[in-house]
Amino acid sequence: MNLLNLELNLFLVVVALYSISFIFYLVYLVFPQFLGRGRIASSVLTLGVIVHIMLIIIRIIQTRHPPFQTLYEALSWFSFSVVIAYLFVEWKRKVRLAGIFVTAIVIAASLYAILGLSSVPRPLPPALQSKWFAWHVIAAFSAYAAFVVAFCIEIAFLLFGSRARRYELTESAKKLFHRTSYNLILLGFPLLGYGIISGGAWAEEAWGVYWSWDPKETWSLITWLVYALYLHAKITPRWTTWKASVLVILGFICMIFTFLGVNWITQLLNIPSLHAF
Template sequence: MEQVFTTESTLLTLELRILYAVIGLYVLSCLLHISQAGVSVFFRNFFFGKMATNLLYLAVIGHTLLIIIRWIEQGQPPVQNKYECLSWFAWCNTFTYLYIRRRWSELSMPGIFVTMLSIAALFLAINKYDPTVTPIAPALQSPWYFWHVLIAFGAYAVFVVGCSVELSYVIIKGLGYAKKSWEDFGLPSLDVQTFHGITYKLVLLGFPLLTFGIISGAAWADDAWGRYWSWDPFEILSLITWTAFGMYLHAMSIPKWRETWGSTLCLLGFASMLITFMGSGFLTKLFGLYSMHAY
């Protein structure tokens, strides 16, 4: 028994050391992304952006190793509690950003928001939640649970990258740099319609994923608690997020609404998504609401 306890403590210590190193790489990458955006105001130089991307690759490799260790340790996908879900959320965001950046190599400035969000998720995980591996709760033993989490995080990651692109453009235009080459800021050197197209394609991919995530979540709820829908605060917030992105897609299909409502609805959906995943627990405690969705 003592040997098992020692082994678990050693693995946990190793995991935390890797996690701190990964957070450090995320922070450095974020600072370099910010430096790239600042330098781009005056000079056409992409040194900091390239360094930021390379560090982000190292961070994702380390984070992947951490997830593998955790998976082997408990024999289950590491999405069994809030600590693990926050870690998985951060990994999905950065992995998706790097993959999409290979498709649109000009994307750099959105990396600021992707890395910031990943850092925030990991800081929340290590400061608020217990990293110790615990027995799997009965409600999480449903086969629907893993598919629900996998699909939902896939949707979240695509939304994070797409909305980071949108937010980058909104900020640059708001600061009055609209006449400067978009490429100087690490954004596609394309016209505004093409930029909207990038965000639109990503949200268009994420929306059906979120839809199936909600459906699989309902199936999981029925399997675990005997009902598909209970108007749980998390369920309501998920429905609001789904509605906001659905309205965004509808607005983008109407030419005269693209400029007036497109960015607003996209960022509204993004904010709703963040509140759903990272803030729902705080809101339920603040207002004294009961929620079965503690994960």
């Protein structure tokens, strides 16, 4: 078996584990007292992430560069980052209600990578052979992971926050939902900012143009501004309620569009983009 086949098989195992975890989170939502109150779902998800680490190591061995050059690699890294961020939050806050949404998103991303995209490793083109490559992408994807988990927490709160007793949520735990999503965005915001600025510095070094209003650049700035809007809105008392949740959801939509939608729109409208892949 060559490394690529091994990697693809491992990816299928990862998706299977994430799917089992999704089912267990669903069971937890319907029957909270079963399956160790969601602990088994978390354990399966942790197992999935361990296999995912192996998968990433195999990819690095094959390509000999950081594993986020192609969209296939980027989606795999995206799923991995999101799960890591979620497991950390779950471990810190002991709240599992967002698990079902997180696993649904990573399953969708992983399946898109496996079924819809080529997994053949490619050499790094000269423009990507830069010291900025790894840090720019890691910062951007860490921000994405924080935003995805914040979004899932907001959605979980909007849907299940009123049934606090069912999930043994105390008042302080309910307060934690907003606090957690706020903290995640607070962390993701400078990371995305660093991603944008490092991208500009990289483009300046590679092509001599630090900002070209490329659709990817513009949409990442839009996403950053939406989250800036959210962070500034949180200072205003009237904006701390559901309006803030709406901004988190809007920010998530913009983020997904930055990551995937821009590729689609540049192809559809035939707009030249340095980031289309």
